[in-house]
Amino acid sequence: MTASLLRVAVRRLAHAEGLPLPSYATSGAAGVDLVAAIDEDLVIPPGRRILVPTGLCLALPPGYELQIRPRSGLAYRHGLFIPNTPGTIDEDYRGEIKIILMNGGEEEFRVVRGMRIAQAVLAPVSRFQWEEKQVLPETARSAGGFGSTGC
Numbered sequence: 001m002t003a004s005l006l007r008v009a010v011r012r013l014a015h016a017e018g019l020p021l022p023s024y025a026t027s028g029a030a031g032v033d034l035v036a037a038i039d040e041d042l043v044i045p046p047g048r049r050i051l052v053p054t055g056l057c058l059a060l061p062p063g064y065e066l067q068i069r070p071r072s073g074l075a076y077r078h079g080l081f082i083p084n085t086p087g088t089i090d091e092d093y094r095g096e097i098k099i100i101l102m103n104g105g106e107e108e109f110r111v112v113r114g115m116r117i118a119q120a121v122l123a124p125v126s127r128f129q130w131e132e133k134q135v136l137p138e139t140a141r142s143a144g145g146f147g148s149t150g151c
């Protein structure tokens, strides 16, 4: 059914040569797995973060963003997370996609070339314009929040 899929223009930078383009791991996967386009291993000490290049530049379809999300296996097994998740790749961004990886585990974590470090989900964007008012429509919740309905 690839004929019905949206097409995303991708440019592979030199350091991504030989690496696979991000792909869906299963037929129903929501995200494609992004791999580290590094020549030498990168080590993340506990509590530290690094920027991992993917070697990919994109042109997203109009009206879409790409969300960068962590992989649960890495989060569970190694405490690895992405502090800006979901990372936002703007439709008009043409630079290299990079992933902020943070080590929240107790051991150092080694990133090797080709490792699947994150996943990317294509999502439609709803843009809006402000309509400024003096009074807003009333609701039962009103200004209640932050646990106002109980635990």
Ligand SMILES: O=c1ccn([C@H]2C[C@H](O)[C@@H](COP(=O)(O)OP(=O)(O)OP(=O)(O)O)O2)c(=O)[nH]1
Pocket: 068, 084, 087, 088, 089, 090, 091, 093, 096, 097, 098, 099, 100
């Ligand atoms: O995990 C990420 C998040 C963002 N970006 C790139 C694509 C995105 O379009 C651009 C800007 O991201 P964002 O708007 O989140 O960052 P900012 O701090 O607001 O930077 P800017 O002022 O450039 O918008 O950086 C990445 O490569 N990886």
Ligand SMILES: [Mg+2]
Pocket: none
């Ligand atoms: Mg921004």
